[in-house]
Amino acid sequence: MIKRFYTVTPMLLPDGGSAEADVINRIIEIEKEQKRRKDAALATYNAGEKVHKKQLAFHKSKSRNRWVFGGNRSGKTECGAVECLYMALGIHPYRENRKDVFGWVVSLSSQVQRDVAQKKILHYLDKSRIVDITMLAGRKEYPENGIIDQIRVRNAFGGVSVIGFKSCDQGREKFQGSSLDFVWFDEEPPRDIYEECRMRVLDKSGDIFGTMTPLKGLTFAYTDLYLKADGDKIWCEFMEWKDNPYLPESEIEALTSALSSDELESRRYGRFHSAEGLVYTEFTEECIIEPFDVPFEWQDTLSIDPGLNNPLSCHWYCTDYDGNVYVVAEHYAAGKTVDWHAERIREISSSLGWHTDGKGRIRALIDSAANQKTLASPRSVSDLFFEQGILVDTKVNKDLFAGISRVKQAFSAKKLFIFKNCVNLIRELKGYWWGNDDVPLKKDDHALDELRYYIMSKRQFAPPLPAPTEIQKDKERLARKIERERRAAFNL
DSSP states (O other): OOOOOOOSOOOBOTTSOBHHHHHHHHHHHHHHHHHHHHHTHHHHHHTTSSOOHHHHHHHHOOOSEEEEEEOTTSSHHHHHHHHHHHHHHTOOSSSOOOSSOEEEEEESSHHHIIIIIHHHHHHHSOGGGEEEEEEEESOTTSGGGSEEEEEEEEOTTSOEEEEEEEEGGGOGGGGOSOOOSEEEEESOOOHHHHHHHHHHTTTTTOEEEEEEOOOSSSOHIIIIIITTOOSSSSEEEEEOGGGOTTSOHHHHHHHHHHSOHHHHHHHTTOOOOOSSOBSOTTOOGGGEEOOOOOOGGGEEEEEEEOOSSSOEEEEEEEEOTTOOEEEEEEEEESSOOHHHHHHHHHHHHHHHTOOOOTTSOEEEEEOGGGGOOBTTBSSOHHHHHHHTTEEEEOOOOOOHHHHHHHHHHHHHTTOEEEETTOHHHHHHHHTOBBOGGGOBOSSSOHHHHHHHHHHHTSOOOOOOOOOOOHHHHHHHHHHHHHHHHHHHHTTO
């Protein structure tokens, strides 16, 4: 409590009061209003007044392993702090709540803990819910100025929950032993600490969630989290400045002008960045859509990249009346025979109600390498597929650079969409990087090869031409009339 010492001589007012008393009362009212606003911070967030749609998607996700990759000032830390309090206080609006919850907030260092995660927790935590605070440094009367070890809070079920604070610079050994309900990583931890914390939530079937700006390149957060995200076991979302409606446009413009293109990838969009560069930068989360019942008329064909020891990749492609392409199903497996693959392709096609020819055969594009025969077998892969009722067309355009350009054009024009169940195609798109001599690294590209075969079989994905003016229409009608008269005159 702040002690005040007043030495001014009271000045009586006409109503019998004094100027000093009026000032003191005004100060008290201001402090009450500030406390009311602070205690109402979480209620305001809950009411949707300070939450944006991507933060809401994070809170609603049922996955036990959730990650927000966000730029600075995108609102990622806000939702992480609120999620901790939802769980600890037993007031989560989208999950089953528990009594006597124990969770950790993990920061990179104790200083970062004090200035970021701890500050956010204290901002949203109603002081009336605090039972006790233990400090590593500083006084618990002023926790915002010190380093907190634990906050004990009163749970909605009458119990007491514990929010513990950890820092990565303590080392892995300090993360052993406890059984936890949740762990929140504020920024990306080292892999060993992440793995240790996964063990800590195992007993209670607890949650791991993280909010981070990817500044370290292609770390385990890229390979083990982002590339493997499926929405169920691992859920990921990107947040950027424009997702935060409370960030002024003027500030966005100022920040954008101050950063390089590489820095913008991470600090604005929350995207992973490599020195080699991602091939399909036009591919974004908006290109991944929920599956829906595709009209029969949209069904086009299958495309296959064959493999025996390597994975065989096959996808089902549809095109709507506006030329939009949808990748609606996936078969992806390695170490199997052509007969096994053909049977699986027929099963998936049957489940989709896929069209066949008059003899029940399925048409597909395939790499021309499928025509090759060896001394070990007089029959090629394409021959074997034909025998199994898969009519493969090996006349595909395999031009690498033209194919990449066409796929990039399709994504850029918002004409190519992928159902979220096509997890291997999505993973390969996320992990396809340029190598030396402007050639992509030849790694994990089986689905990408057959995507190129299909896209190269389609027309260019150019932006639509503007509607012709009335003058242009008149010119076209006149040209057609002249052409008809010319042909009639020469009996053409």
